[in-house]
Amino acid sequence: MTLDKTALVVDNNNNSTEVNLTGSASDTADMLDMTIGETVGKALLEDAKLNVRHANVFYGDKQAIHDISLDIGKNEVLAMIGPSGCGKSTFLRCLNRMNDTIPICRVEGSFLLDGEDIYDRRQDPVLLRSRVGMVFQKPNPFPKSIYDNVAYGVRLHGLAKNRAELDEIVEKSLRRAGLFNEVKDDLHKPGTGLSGGQQQRLCIARTIAIDPEVILMDEPTSALDPIATALIEELITELSEKYTIAIVTHSMQQAARVSNRTAYFHMGKLVEVNDTDSVFTTPQHPLTENYITGRFG
Amino acid sequence: MNHTEKIQHSLKKRHAREKRFRLYGLLSVSISILFLLSLLGDIGFKGMPAFWQTKVKLDIHLDPERLGLGPNPDQDDLFQANYQRLIADTLTRMFPDAKTRQQRRALKNLVSKSAAYELRDAVIANPQLLGQTRPFWFLAKDDVDVYMKGRIDRNLPESQRRIKDYQLAWIDTLKSQGRLKQGFNTTFFTNSDSREPEQAGIRGAFTGSMLTMLVTLSLAFPIGVLAALYLEEFAPQNNRWVDLIEININNLAAVPSIVFGLLGLAVFIGFFGVPRSAPLAGGLVLTLMTLPTIIITSRAAIKAVPNSIREAALALGASKTQVAFGHVLPLSLPGILTGTIIGMAQALGETAPLLLIGMVAFVADVPHSIFDPSTALPVQIYLWADSPERAFVERTSAAIIVLLLFLMAMNALAVFMRKKFENKW
Numbered sequence A: 001m002t003l004d005k006t007a008l009v010v011d012n013n014n015n016s017t018e019v020n021l022t023g024s025a026s027d028t029a030d031m032l033d034m035t036i037g038e039t040v041g042k043a044l045l046e047d048a049k050l051n052v053r054h055a056n057v058f059y060g061d062k063q064a065i066h067d068i069s070l071d072i073g074k075n076e077v078l079a080m081i082g083p084s085g086c087g088k089s090t091f092l093r094c095l096n097r098m099n100d101t102i103p104i105c106r107v108e109g110s111f112l113l114d115g116e117d118i119y120d121r122r123q124d125p126v127l128l129r130s131r132v133g134m135v136f137q138k139p140n141p142f143p144k145s146i147y148d149n150v151a152y153g154v155r156l157h158g159l160a161k162n163r164a165e166l167d168e169i170v171e172k173s174l175r176r177a178g179l180f181n182e183v184k185d186d187l188h189k190p191g192t193g194l195s196g197g198q199q200q201r202l203c204i205a206r207t208i209a210i211d212p213e214v215i216l217m218d219e220p221t222s223a224l225d226p227i228a229t230a231l232i233e234e235l236i237t238e239l240s241e242k243y244t245i246a247i248v249t250h251s252m253q254q255a256a257r258v259s260n261r262t263a264y265f266h267m268g269k270l271v272e273v274n275d276t277d278s279v280f281t282t283p284q285h286p287l288t289e290n291y292i293t294g295r296f297g
Numbered sequence B: 001m002n003h004t005e006k007i008q009h010s011l012k013k014r015h016a017r018e019k020r021f022r023l024y025g026l027l028s029v030s031i032s033i034l035f036l037l038s039l040l041g042d043i044g045f046k047g048m049p050a051f052w053q054t055k056v057k058l059d060i061h062l063d064p065e066r067l068g069l070g071p072n073p074d075q076d077d078l079f080q081a082n083y084q085r086l087i088a089d090t091l092t093r094m095f096p097d098a099k100t101r102q103q104r105r106a107l108k109n110l111v112s113k114s115a116a117y118e119l120r121d122a123v124i125a126n127p128q129l130l131g132q133t134r135p136f137w138f139l140a141k142d143d144v145d146v147y148m149k150g151r152i153d154r155n156l157p158e159s160q161r162r163i164k165d166y167q168l169a170w171i172d173t174l175k176s177q178g179r180l181k182q183g184f185n186t187t188f189f190t191n192s193d194s195r196e197p198e199q200a201g202i203r204g205a206f207t208g209s210m211l212t213m214l215v216t217l218s219l220a221f222p223i224g225v226l227a228a229l230y231l232e233e234f235a236p237q238n239n240r241w242v243d244l245i246e247i248n249i250n251n252l253a254a255v256p257s258i259v260f261g262l263l264g265l266a267v268f269i270g271f272f273g274v275p276r277s278a279p280l281a282g283g284l285v286l287t288l289m290t291l292p293t294i295i296i297t298s299r300a301a302i303k304a305v306p307n308s309i310r311e312a313a314l315a316l317g318a319s320k321t322q323v324a325f326g327h328v329l330p331l332s333l334p335g336i337l338t339g340t341i342i343g344m345a346q347a348l349g350e351t352a353p354l355l356l357i358g359m360v361a362f363v364a365d366v367p368h369s370i371f372d373p374s375t376a377l378p379v380q381i382y383l384w385a386d387s388p389e390r391a392f393v394e395r396t397s398a399a400i401i402v403l404l405l406f407l408m409a410m411n412a413l414a415v416f417m418r419k420k421f422e423n424k425w
């Protein structure tokens, strides 16, 4: 396993207001001197599902991602943590080209899915997104029935030959999302009438209905209560048997519970990535340590 | 003074200000309601009588000889026979006191000129009537009608009234014989414009308006919605050309409608040879006028669709077009329809541009297609408002009532749709 020589240069003139310091004055001084340097830990894997090399993302003139290289393994749950505004969502949205919808966003670097370039000109974002699904922070069911929500992607891609097959896919997806028993009598009621946690599970069901290979989740439980959160975390663990999952979260407990590997982002850079256990027990980079011990962020 | 006292002190002032503001609000609302009510009251008071109309019963002896018919008249003979003479005969028989020319003319003018046509149609429909004496109900002339509705004061000196003393005597006689009655004015809805007030109706203008609206709707709606959808969903953002188009659309909404009329005259009629006075020309001009309204309201409705819906669909692999037509358009449709209805209501009441493209002509026929010459409701109102006859005054108001009812129905529909479909997400 060789780590690419990706020297991450810290811009010392960079305004560090985004670093939310809660520690003492001496901590502050430490922080400002601290060089982020190269990504520490285990960023690259063998036989990975997704390979990202030297990713740079800009919003207009502003750079949001600085030279990140990271692999995501098959059937792995990768957790991404880091202070607000450090570029977790931006990075995640590069993986299914959702950033294409933001006109000022420019993406550089190489992104490979099973060795295929995601940003290749011949790559159709429609096909890509059917392989790399996404669940958003705020549950966003369509204002249609529960059934139609789940069936939407299936119909879109023509994945069911007939009504019976469609029914089967809808039921199976709802079951896997742990929602079927709660809604089986209300399949034709609007999806927007469900509770927040149910809506989020509906969105997950909708995503897995088209059977993607990778599922990206951007803070999927931040709007949910602890019970709904626990349900979804269980679900993530189950889904990882079949899918590769990248999840952004603000809860370190959640990262610790669901993920195999954890990546710590800081000001657009990937500071540390390692097996979840070692990140939380023996963080190698002082910034990571500060963050997980709750000194800032 | 401690904290609570300070707050209590300022509270009194705040409450007083609130009360004052509420009073101002109430006052301005009542003033506008007062204006509205007096307007509606005035129109209603003037216009309601137009929905009733006086009829006269005459016993007509259908004498073939007086009609100048031979023993076996054919359709043509029946059609061309002089029925007016039979009516004049009947009236002269009933009121032999009419001696002077002027009086005899006045006598004939008790019933509408349409009476002869009614008689003709009855005879053609049933030639057996010839030779018999039958009672017929004819439209009364507008002066009789107006008098019957109490709009002519018989206590005025004779020289100041449209109806002379001898006419009053005839009307009184007819009344006492039960030969006058008032019924619902169906003529107003089945006839088109006419020189004779008692025969004038709004059917032609109404049909013209509907055809014009049809042209406007079928052009302005798709063009406006597609333009809005393109500008919101597909056009490059922060592009100079797109900004320019946006500014121009907003400016277009502020252009006085008469300018659109001039443009329509020059471009559609002058250059493209669209028939003058036709609903097609009117519809095209009103399309220009309605487009900015539809585009602006549609864009607002499209903007209101939350981005999370677009992202959800895109993330499932929908293409941009599928998102636009499968999600954005259906979700913004209530708003778009509301805007369209408001735009159409504006267009329906628009008069100035139609005057310029010749829809102000006197048209006694109901238009059958968008190429036939025609008028429109607001133009008809304008025409009638210009006529001196008392009976046209009430018809003007009646036409306004019809137009207002229509506009209110359209606005109610817009409100209903907004209520029914709002906040789906």
Ligand SMILES: Nc1ncnc2c1ncn2[C@@H]1O[C@H](COP(=O)(O)OP(=O)(O)OP(=O)(O)O)[C@@H](O)[C@H]1O
Pocket: A059, A064, A082, A083, A084, A085, A086, A087, A088, A089, A090, A091, A102
């Ligand atoms: N659409 C955008 N246009 C311009 N700048 C953006 C846009 N989206 C994000 N940014 C900027 O990119 C940087 C990274 O944002 P990003 O949303 O990726 O952060 P994040 O780590 O997901 O934060 P959070 O935890 O608060 O969700 C931020 O400085 C943000 O201001």
Ligand SMILES: [Mg+2]
Pocket: A088, A089, A090, A218
């Ligand atoms: Mg984020």
